[in-house]
Ligand SMILES: Nc1nc2c(ncn2[C@@H]2O[C@H](COP(=O)(O)OP(=O)(O)OP(=O)(O)O)[C@@H](O)[C@H]2O)c(=O)[nH]1
């Protein structure tokens with residue numbers, strides 16, 4: 491029995507970047523099978539939503555496993571869009587997202603998807619990771635690489651999770667593992683992956699990082715310094731919530747408490 495994957499592509503003003511990536515992705519996904527693709531667009535201009543919608547409808551005529559796009563009227567942030575997409579359809583055993591820019595290329599996305607579809611892994615989540623190593627090519631501006639490495643180091647120290655790259659835009663999670671943690675998830679912006687990773691780890695889920703090839707694509711929405719600050723704040727909030735003693739969380743009306751927390 492092979493698994494099915496719901497692959498969400500979060501989009502904010504992406505009608506200009508997504509076309510070549512989505513086209514290549516669909517051609518490969520058709521060969522592999524067992525994948526449905528859902529574009530989630532939240533809160534761009536009506537003209538932009540119309541352009542994206544037209545594009546997806548054209549692609550859907552050839553590739554019916556591309557679902558009707560989910561067009562939301564207000565902006566939820568990247569994480570909010572991914573979660574909305576994952577809630578929108580219930581029939582796949584694996585949930586995934588990939589960035590619209592093609593920085594994680596279509597062949598790399600499908601290489602990881604294949605591991606899951608063919609049941610080659612027993613872990614609960616697979617996170618793509620930009621690891622500079624022999625046999626893999628990471629093409630990234632030096633200053634982004636340095637800031638990325640500093641951020642990843644801060645994340646791994648503050649959250650005490652030995653992650654190399656929490657922010658790569660390609661992740662796969664078993665629906666059952668996601669269902670266990672989703673009520674506790676609060677971060678909806680660019681830092682949502684950190685909270686998701688911490689929640690999965692705390693719930694006992696096994697998360698594996700898999701090295702991929704990656705190349706920077708111009709036109710990203712992430713404002714390096716402003717968003718890095720917000721993301722740092724997300725890390726501190728996630729850390730504080732994980733350390734909240736059970737009695738205090740109960741008083742505050744929250745139920746979050748990691749499995750291995752010390753009070
Ligand atoms: N739906 C939705 N998607 C978003 C939002 N913010 C970012 N995204 C998507 O998240 C993905 C990653 O965004 P990018 O702007 O490429 O940012 P990044 O890859 O983290 O950073 P760069 O290195 O600048 O490319 C893209 O598919 C974006 O369209 C949002 O508010 N809503």
Ligand SMILES: [Mg+2]
Pocket residue numbers: 589591593707710
């Ligand atoms: Mg990008």
